[in-house]
Amino acid sequence: MTGAPRQAAPAGLHLCRLEAVGDGDCLEVRSDAEPAPSIVVMRSAGRAWAYVNVCPHFSLPLNSEPGRFLIAGDRLVMCAYHCAVFRFDDGLCIEGPAEGLRLDAVAVKIEDGDVVVA
Ligand code: FES
Numbered sequence: 001m002t003g004a005p006r007q008a009a010p011a012g013l014h015l016c017r018l019e020a021v022g023d024g025d026c027l028e029v030r031s032d033a034e035p036a037p038s039i040v041v042m043r044s045a046g047r048a049w050a051y052v053n054v055c056p057h058f059s060l061p062l063n064s065e066p067g068r069f070l071i072a073g074d075r076l077v078m079c080a081y082h083c084a085v086f087r088f089d090d091g092l093c094i095e096g097p098a099e100g101l102r103l104d105a106v107a108v109k110i111e112d113g114d115v116v117v118a
Pocket residue numbers: 055056057058059060062079080081082083084096097098
């Protein structure tokens with residue numbers, strides 16, 4: 001089947017306040033559409049990125065405890081299950097069993113301090 005990629009979240013959806021995400025940290029955002037996977041918002045300084053919270057290795061969440069992520073360095077997050085390391089900037093896995101694979105990106109923008117789906 002061909003067509004546009006599946007949109008993980010509708011445009012305009014408010015994910016969180018930017019200030020709710022610690023600088024250099026991640027925040028898990030759950031949608032109302034359970035059991036849809038959560039979205040992980042990553043922040044560095046004034047920038048934010050968001051991804052579907054599903055590791056491309058075994059399709060598990062990046063975190064093993066609700067809302068707690070393993071920060072592996074500057075703008076790097078490690079999957080809690082088998083230690084794949086992903087970049088905030090583009091979701092690319094640069095180390096570990098998912099090396100070369102990417103998290104599913106959710107395009108976001110910052111509007112008046114809110115992180116919203118673009
Ligand atoms: S499920 Fe993430 S590294 Fe295996």
